[in-house]
Amino acid sequence: MSTKTAPKTAKGNFFEDFKVGQELVHATPRTVTEGDVALYTALTGSRFVAQSSAAFARAIGLAGAPVDDLLTFHVVFGKTVPDVSLNAVANLGYAQGRFHKLVAPGTTLSTTSTVAGLKENSNKETGTVYVRSVGRDDAGDLVLDYYRWVMVRKRDKASPAPEAVVPDLAPVVSPEFLTVPAGLDLSTFDSVLSGSPHLWDDYAVGEKIDHVDGMTIEEAEHMMATRLYQNTARVHFNQFTEKDGRFGRRLMYGGHVISLARALSFNGLGNALFIAAINGGRHAAPTFAGDTLFAWSEVKDKAEIPGRRDVGALRLRLVATKNLPAADFPESGEHVVLDFDYWVLIPRR
Template identity: 60%
Template sequence: MTKTNAGNFFEDFEVGQVLRHATPRTVTEGDRAAYGALYPTRFAVPSSAEFAASVGLSRHPVEELIAFHIAFGKTVPDISLNAVANLGYAECRFHRPVVPGDTIATQSEVIGLKQNSNGKTGVVHVRSTATNQRDEVVLEWARWVMVHKRDLDAPAPETVLPDLAPVVAPDDLVLPAGLDFTAYDDVAAGEPHRFDDYEVGEKIDHVDGVTLTDPEHMLATRLWQNTAKVHFNTEARPDGNRLVYGGHVISLARALSFNGLANAQLIAAINAGAHTSPAFAGDTIYAWSEVLDKATPAAWEGTGVGALRLRLVATRGRDESMTLREDDPSAGSGQAGKYAPGVLLDLDVWALVPR
């Protein structure tokens, strides 16, 4: 009799089920250093304790995506160990900055189920909440993942699809305590472009590219204690390729976005996200952003902070640069609503910028 956790399969999930995930994880300065070694990040707030203090943050936070990756990794053994792929995100809010010394624990609730027509897999929707050692919420998000069935003869559950908001309302964004951009240092930050310098509909090419390698994406995924088989085991996929963790692509795209969005210092929310194609070692990742909206909640008056809603798109190679869908005029004719083949990630975020 084995004592090893084989993970949950689709038929093991029930709507309303609450899963408390194992192995709380303490964030260290080593996480900051490792993140900077893996991704070309240059944002001033997580890079410089002095800069963070100058904008009112009493302790030097790590990148928001470090907290996201750690919290996400906790969920994998219970939710996506037997996944085909992670499909998307919604309603992700960052409630407070994470600093070295914080211990992150995560639990999830199953909020939706739908068996696929092939009878071999199904989509599981969960809402996950990460807390620190003081039981304060650090971040929360919804995601949906395609999971294998163990028993193909197991009956399909009743289909339940959650009603998820397409965007986090600006008034629901959480401004970190003390954050004040009124004395913001453009030179130290790296670019002069502020809230009023961006227009809705504007597209920004982030120019640089990074080629994926197996050692780096597997190291990153291990760092976040993500144990999904498809990222490490060549026998877990029929094609024999290790699938790059979608969060690795998110962090690369976010780091590349410094070119043109250096002052988008903090991610306040992820409104939606989709991994539209798989990524593998050897792919070269480029990124671009589109300004979707701008907001200045009344409660932020006097802080010098505004919010940009940005679509962050990662592509495989320059051939898909500035292209999102096949029906995009820049992509020529195609099937309406279909992503262009080289698009890997379509992420919709709110970012905090100086006004």
């Protein structure tokens, strides 16, 4: 059957399609609702109190229960996939992620990205694409921005390499760039209702916490999560194709691993109310349905927030393992699936 019309199916961008400085306006903005929040709870088991209870949220100065920061992240991220990573071989890293404004249910999130760097690999078959992605709300306000770099296939090995540009990314977001949510007042924080007595003052740099609990993942769960985030990366959904692929099975979206590890971290970090920044993250190994996730954290740093006595910041390293309890704080090896470095906001005494 031949027609003269243009092909209609999106093929995604290849390495040659990206130019440094290029702006990408990503499609299908997404209104996040209370329905999405309920699904996020059901899929992750998250219990952080400000996101769980509208009454508690109001008691600490917010208008209502905000959307979980990682649900915001996944929705903003999901929008970039059709343009940035449909032809990606690997998601290599994150840096300089900052959460600027809490998202209330009912907010429409939209994402744009700027190409911040390009570097062809020596095999000439792939290259690294660096993008800075920006999520905004209905008012156009900045909600989240982060850098991400992915290895993307070239359309043609013979295409000339672009001039290599690698952005100079900070290994850690400096604490003076952390944003405290508007209105937040933790001076009368109720640490009985929050589920943990441990505040900023109680954590020591170098301290390690085993989050104890394990969570087994099913195919239906990771696929529902990834569709909820409208992340269209094909490796998560298509067993017919993946049975002949690299792993013989569907791969779980790495971002959902972050969400599950963060939810597990409630047991030990129950007052780590908000994620303020993502310093970096690495998906050390793939995760599949049937795997049981465990997690541990290390306090990497502590920072005061200028002008604030009620809230401080902890820099945390969150490590997730599969099929290996985390009591011995494993840092490497086949069981480690995630190594994530981020700042949280937590009440002070």
